[in-house]
Amino acid sequence: MDLIWQGMGQAFWLVAHGDREIIGVALLTLGVSLSATILSLLVGIPAGAFLALNRFPGRQVIVSVVNTGMGLPPVVVGLFITILLWRNGPLGLMQILYTPTAIVIAQFVIAAPVVIGLTIAAIQQLNPRLRLQILALGASRWQMVALLLREARLPLLAAIMAGFGAVISEVGASMMVGGNILDETRVLTTATVLETSKGNFDVAIALSVLLLFLVFAVNLGLTLIQQRRRPL
Amino acid sequence: MFRNFIAAILLVLTLATPLLGCSSPAAPTATPSQKAPSSATSQPATPAANAKPANPQLILATTTSTQDSGLLDVLVPMFEKQTGYDVKTIAVGTGQALAMGERAEADVLLVHAPDSEKKFMQAGHGAERKLVMHNDFIIVGPPADPAKIKGVKTADEALKKIVAAKALFVSRGDNSGTEQLEKKLWKQTGLDPKGQDWYKQTGQGMGATLNVASDKNGYTISDRATYLATKKNHSLDILVEADKALLNIYHVITVNPQKSPKINVAGAKAFEEFMVAPDTQAVVGKFGADKFGQPLFFADAGKQDN
Known part of the structure; x- marks a missing residue:
């Protein structure tokens, strides 16, 4: 137990003294995971809206695949993407294995199904008659989609938080596709694993506390927006 | 109200864009800039x-x-x-x-x-x-040493005693160099520990495996470097060492x-x-x-x- 207090103290000490290495790792973690989350929103919200508002053969299968993807194990994603990105592999020419870009791609693959799945649910929980009413009032199809997304903004913000939470906390994919290289691809989770296996539990706990704080700060910002001027 | 949603997206975007920019290109540029001054000062002749x-x-x-x-x-x-x-x-x-x-x-x-x-x-x-x-591998275990292997001259004999005592043995189980040596030692004893309930595999690195062994009062084989480097975290003693079969x-x-x-x-x-x-x-x-x-x-x- 004393280790945890020591670790928390050390976390504050490291940040307060502006430890270059730790701050670099923290900024990289935020940059990579926010980029992956944004990419997953750009793809996930339109895809989710499309799947929620259209009926076509095979739709149920696609939605099931998306829902399965919401529980995609990060190590599995990491393994497949590593093999694809190997320099002698199919996408080897891109030369991005062991770079932050590779981690963004892997985290995007992890976050996208979460965002798509929760977007589908967010739009489908709206009253179906709302759609008819919007159309009856003369809205174009695009205007209708925009209005429905606006109506579903609360669960959509939850989707953003879930997607971000999934990627910033994962370690398996970052470790495999990034390689945990200092100053290049070491993020907070992989650094925590490394310090743990080195036996530096105090540093590992300091890194964990920093990670929790970052996740909290981002979610606090999103929650404030979500709950602002919300009628009871 | 829709503005709120847009604001959320913008917040995430503004938070991320500077970082997005620095995440990939900054890594290579940051590395030399960190190293350049130190190489200039400490090793001027390179x-x-x-x-x-x-x-x-x-x-x-x-x-x-x-x-x-x-x-x-x-x-x-x-x-x-x-x-x-x-x-x-x-x-x-x-x-x-x-x-x-x-x-x-x-x-x-x-x-x-x-x-x-x-x-x-x-x-x-x-x-x-x-x-x-x-360096060398060592057989480490709890100070109480339930299988009485302390001071035994060879790894072979020590493993046989662990088997006889059915004492807990923690293996890396990750096909690492350490585990390959362990497998070789088991082969020499002619005994197969796989599947025995006193034989556990962690599937993790040496540091983590030492912690598991320490926590469960088990024996394990470690390289001396990792054992010494992580000594502060576990309570395992060196029980068998200096056997030629244990060179790493x-x-x-x-x-x-x-x-x-x-x-x-x-x-x-x-x-x-x-x-x-x-x-x-x-x-x-x-x-x-x-x-x-x-x-x-x-x-x-x-x-x-x-």
């Missing part, structure tokens, strides 16, 4: 530091023990400073490191499983293999360039030469002495290898 090699990207696949003990944190920056290469150190078990070499996904390997390494060389996967250093020998292997045009041949050669160079060997031979009272590795370059 003009090579400024002359970047044609292909500076070098992938080193190595074992967790070299990273967990902290040795690579000293050697890799030293190599980068001397030669200008940008080393991507991928620390995995020896099994995976050799597999990466076989697939030409690494340029140079630093590994410690001589039998597998010989097979690797015979199959033509490697170009050159050089002896770098050694590290070699550097350059991957056969004929396997793929993408192999950084010059970089691999430079790293191999660096590892056996007298200056590096002096650092290896002293590493850990200040912290643990004894060095963690013995420098062996140029010695007869058998």
